[in-house]
Amino acid sequence: MIELFGYLLSGVTVGFIYTLVGLGFTVIYNSSGIINFSQGEFVMAGGMSTVFLLYAGLPLGVAFFLAILITSMIGIVLYKLISLSRDSSQISLIILTLGFAIFLRGLAQVIFDKQLHTMPSFVGEGAFEIFDTTLSYQAVLIMVVASAIVISLYLFFQKTKTGQAMVAASNNVDAAKLMGINIKKILMLNFAISAVIASIGGILLTPITSTNYEVGIMLGLKGFCAAIIGGLGTPFGAVAGGLVLGILESLVAGYVSSEYKDAVAFVVLLAILFFMPGGIFGNLKSQRV
Amino acid sequence: MPWIFEKFIGDYVMLKNFILRAMAFMFISSFVILGAKENIKIGAIVAATGPASFLGDPELKTLQHYVDKINKAGGVNGQMIELIHYDTGANPKKAVTFTKRLINQDKVVAIIGPSTSGETMAILKFVKKAKIPLISMAGAVAIIDPVKPYVFKIVATDRMACKKVMQDLKKRKLTNLALISGSGGFGKSMRKQCKEVAPDFGIKIVADETYGKKDSDMTSQLLKIKNNKDVQVVLNPGFGQGPAIVTKNYRQLKIQHPLYQSHGVASKKYIEIAGKASEGVRVVAPPVVVADKLDDSFANRKIALAYKNEYEKTFNSQVASFGGHAYDSLYIIVNAIKRAGSTNPTKIRDEIEKTKGFEGVDGVVNLSPTDHLGLDTKTGMVLLEIKNGDWTIVK
Numbered sequence: 001m002i003e004l005f006g007y008l009l010s011g012v013t014v015g016f017i018y019t020l021v022g023l024g025f026t027v028i029y030n031s032s033g034i035i036n037f038s039q040g041e042f043v044m045a046g047g048m049s050t051v052f053l054l055y056a057g058l059p060l061g062v063a064f065f066l067a068i069l070i071t072s073m074i075g076i077v078l079y080k081l082i083s084l085s086r087d088s089s090q091i092s093l094i095i096l097t098l099g100f101a102i103f104l105r106g107l108a109q110v111i112f113d114k115q116l117h118t119m120p121s122f123v124g125e126g127a128f129e130i131f132d133t134t135l136s137y138q139a140v141l142i143m144v145v146a147s148a149i150v151i152s153l154y155l156f157f158q159k160t161k162t163g164q165a166m167v168a169a170s171n172n173v174d175a176a177k178l179m180g181i182n183i184k185k186i187l188m189l190n191f192a193i194s195a196v197i198a199s200i201g202g203i204l205l206t207p208i209t210s211t212n213y214e215v216g217i218m219l220g221l222k223g224f225c226a227a228i229i230g231g232l233g234t235p236f237g238a239v240a241g242g243l244v245l246g247i248l249e250s251l252v253a254g255y256v257s258s259e260y261k262d263a264v265a266f267v268v269l270l271a272i273l274f275f276m277p278g279g280i281f282g283n284l285k286s287q288r289v
Numbered sequence: 290m291p292w293i294f295e296k297f298i299g300d301y302v303m304l305k306n307f308i309l310r311a312m313a314f315m316f317i318s319s320f321v322i323l324g325a326k327e328n329i330k331i332g333a334i335v336a337a338t339g340p341a342s343f344l345g346d347p348e349l350k351t352l353q354h355y356v357d358k359i360n361k362a363g364g365v366n367g368q369m370i371e372l373i374h375y376d377t378g379a380n381p382k383k384a385v386t387f388t389k390r391l392i393n394q395d396k397v398v399a400i401i402g403p404s405t406s407g408e409t410m411a412i413l414k415f416v417k418k419a420k421i422p423l424i425s426m427a428g429a430v431a432i433i434d435p436v437k438p439y440v441f442k443i444v445a446t447d448r449m450a451c452k453k454v455m456q457d458l459k460k461r462k463l464t465n466l467a468l469i470s471g472s473g474g475f476g477k478s479m480r481k482q483c484k485e486v487a488p489d490f491g492i493k494i495v496a497d498e499t500y501g502k503k504d505s506d507m508t509s510q511l512l513k514i515k516n517n518k519d520v521q522v523v524l525n526p527g528f529g530q531g532p533a534i535v536t537k538n539y540r541q542l543k544i545q546h547p548l549y550q551s552h553g554v555a556s557k558k559y560i561e562i563a564g565k566a567s568e569g570v571r572v573v574a575p576p577v578v579v580a581d582k583l584d585d586s587f588a589n590r591k592i593a594l595a596y597k598n599e600y601e602k603t604f605n606s607q608v609a610s611f612g613g614h615a616y617d618s619l620y621i622i623v624n625a626i627k628r629a630g631s632t633n634p635t636k637i638r639d640e641i642e643k644t645k646g647f648e649g650v651d652g653v654v655n656l657s658p659t660d661h662l663g664l665d666t667k668t669g670m671v672l673l674e675i676k677n678g679d680w681t682i683v684k
Contacts, residue, residue: 003512003516006508006509006512007509007512009508010506010508010509010512011509013506013508014505014506017505017506114342114343115558116529116530116533116558116562117562118533118561118562118564120564125564125565127541133508133512133542134541134542134543136541205505208505208506208534208537209505209530209534210530210533210534210562212530215503215530217503218501218502218503218504219503219505249509250508250509251509253498253500253509253510253513254509254510254512254513258498258499258500258509258510259472259499261500261501261504262501
């Protein structure tokens with residue numbers, strides 16, 4: 001029993017990491033219907049810039065702020081690229097985000113380096129001891145921040161005028177335009193928000209996993225799985241998807257074999273796509289394409 | 290039409306003059322060239338860019354630096370060395386192309402490289418056909434086992450790393466080993482080698498876990514090991530951030546068994562990333578990593594230290610053990626050419642094979658017709674323990 005509890009706890013920790021990455025997919029998909037495959041690279045950019053700003057001797061708070069600013073700028077650049085090729089099909093735009101991801105990885109190799117980097121945990125290296133297993137302070141911080149982001153995203157989309165405008169823009173661009181919504185601004189804001197969430201994720205992850213220029217590849221893939229499993233389009237979907245994925249991986253590693261851990265993630269993804277194409281929290285809206 | 294005829298004659302005379310002059314020029318200049326001795330051409334195939342650039346970059350820098358140094362000191366047997374190098378980006382196809390070019394166009398007398406095992410395996414048949422000696426800088430045992438006449442390799446294998454760990458386990462009377470390996474090529478290969486050599490030391494593998502190269506949490510696998518009552522000691526073959534995360538999770542779970550890490554993490558980077566969790570971890574490493582801490586009884590201490598200092602001074606970056614492979618390969622070839630007194634590839638090969646007691650960065654090298662690796666676990670690997678954030682050598 002204690003064993004199971006340990007696996008679950010480890011799964012929840014990893015699940016929240018996937019959630020943080022998955023949220024970014026949700027936000028951009030929500031407004032533009034595009035799946036942004038450079039989401040993982042946004043995470044990398046957030047973590048790497050923080051590390052290098054710290055190396056440069058900036059205080060922690062300033063480094064965070066600047067890193068988030070830099071990453072949101074990258075998000076806006078991606079939006080500009082996409083808006084330049086507005087007339088292309090969605091598939092071409094998704095390919096564009098893939099290309100942008102490769103570009104960001106290359107850029108990170110040139111600007112930063114190819115080494116692994118880490119930074120000290122900002123809540124101390126310790127861990128809570130629960131029964132026979134442990135939960136590090138940093139993992140708890142990730143859970144708290146991820147939950148806070150999910151709730152504020154929900155409130156933002158449901159309760160604020162800008163958020164409602166975003167939802168409107170995703171439902172019907174033309175109608176939204178007629179209602180006087182500035183689609184360009186809304187989309188740009190969306191890409192910026194998504195990049196900010198990703199960079200916060202990147203910063204929080206670095207003390208646990210450490211970071212380098214290609215850390216975004218696998219994180220992006222797993223975050224994408226989480227978003228699909230939970231259902232694109234709702235922030236709660238990313239949480240559910242992340243947790244399902246994390247816990248499943250952990251249970252498989254614990255009870256079956258760690259060799260099959262990653263395979264399970266993708267099998268679940270396929271099963272969900274077959275039987276629940278909208279994901280766990282999906283609604284009909286997200287089935288249109 | 291006499292004027293046309295005249296023109297033809299004129300052209301013919303001009304052409305004839307030109308050819309005669311050209312021949313005279315070539316005749317004279319060939320004397321000049323023969324007077325100064327021809328360069329010795331040594332080929333190098335390295336992955337200076339791309340995914341294996343962490344290997345190829347220090348290797349190429351080392352080769353260029355030391356070739357310059359040898360030439361400034363008067364070359365080999367009065368001849369200058371000319372290093373002809375190509376960058377493969379770790380692509381085996383390119384390695385094959387460049388090998389053919391080195392052999393057919395550049396006509397080199399020996400080849401150093403490639404940096405990775407896959408590339409080396411791809412070019413073996415071409416060097417065999419051309420009968421050009423090759424010293425590979427890659428890790429896999431398959432390169433020199435079985436022995437191929439023209440192929441050498443002065444790099445410690447993962448098999449040696451496994452043996453080094455097992456020797457220590459035997460000394461500490463620990464017999465039940467748990468493996469937790471990275472799923473990348475490095476982790477996979479070392480896991481296989483360790484499983485093969487374990488019975489020779491009377492060691493039983495009681496748990497065998499793996500993790501993905503880019504996983505962010507290994508708690509589940511470690512919990513499984515923790516709950517396995519047979520386990521006495523844990524070894525983590527792996528590379529990159531994985532071992533650092535394993536180490537952190539290991540300490541968080543308060544697992545009391547000793548933890549061993551492979552030569553894949555034998556750099557200060559590992560201590561930096563794993564932080565305090567790395568205290569007390571034992572790591573197998575090539576001697577150059579701790580060149581300044583080796584004691585005088587260590588045969589290749591002086592050369593390892595000299596290389597480390599020179600590399601760090603010249604390139605203003607921390608020494609990587611990989612550059613040492615290039616140093617050893619270059620000097621073994623140069624010494625062979627000196628002894629052979631000739632640049633005939635077959636004679637060079639024969640002399641390389643006779644290399645005895647060569648003190649290199651990677652260890653003391655003794656080659657023979659049956660051993661084209663030449664390193665042993667005594668000088669090729671050292672066992673380290675991390676204390677106060679620094680390496681200490683385990684006696």
